[in-house]
Amino acid sequence: MSRYGLDDGCPTLPFLDQPGVCNRCGTRLTGRRTQWCSSACESVLRENHDWNLARRAARKRDGNKCVRCGHTGIPRVFVGHVDAPPEIRTPAWSSRNSREWGLEVNHITPREGRGYGWGCAHHLDGLETLCKPCHRDETNNQAAERRSRQQREAG
Ligand SMILES: [Zn+2]
Ligand SMILES: [Zn+2]
Ligand SMILES: [Zn+2]
Structure with missing residues (x-):
């Protein structure tokens, strides 16, 4: 250290x-x-x-978009059959919706139990911005990889 x-x-x-x-x-x-x-x-x-600053910096670097699918984390609204610009706020954008869609920051290399405390687990190089659905997929993939690795090591 x-x-x-x-x-x-x-x-x-x-x-x-x-x-x-x-x-x-x-x-x-x-x-x-x-x-x-x-x-x-x-x-x-x-x-x-610092995890809080690192994830903010990662989102800024990635242009506040999901690096997989390009989603901005803001639900799209359609006004008069036109795809409205994101600045337009409607009651449909409840805070619950924005939490569901908000962007998250993923550790490309799993933290392997290092947690979210201060340290080298949060290098910007190892972070990527994902929308919630993509982050869920990635978390499932990482868990599956971990399981198969453990099986290999056990057998
Ligand atoms: Zn995405
Ligand atoms: Zn470091
Ligand atoms: Zn300097």
Whole structure:
């Protein structure tokens, strides 16, 4: 375990163990800066290790769309037989509907029990934005893979 509670050799901060340079980009630091050259580099630490920030950053990177099917997570409404722009709000968009359809962020590599706490399980590279139906499919696939792996290991 290295500084900031990260895995050794965390690839998002290649200069973590080098003194006098930015942990992220390796720029030589001057004055009162001791760890980061900029707030942009510092936010890389949080956006790859804090689950709440990481999932927000993943959605932004993916354009707030499901990477599998392109769904925006907003139920489509039809007004006068025209596919209305998403800004139009109707009573049909109850909060229950938006929860059903809202986007979720999936760990491409299963967390394998590492939970949602701070750490290297949430690197942006390993996250993808999915709509609920696609996320459900993916979770089922991961569970099936885990089962067949356990069977192989057992037999
Ligand atoms: Zn930097
Ligand atoms: Zn989808
Ligand atoms: Zn990391």
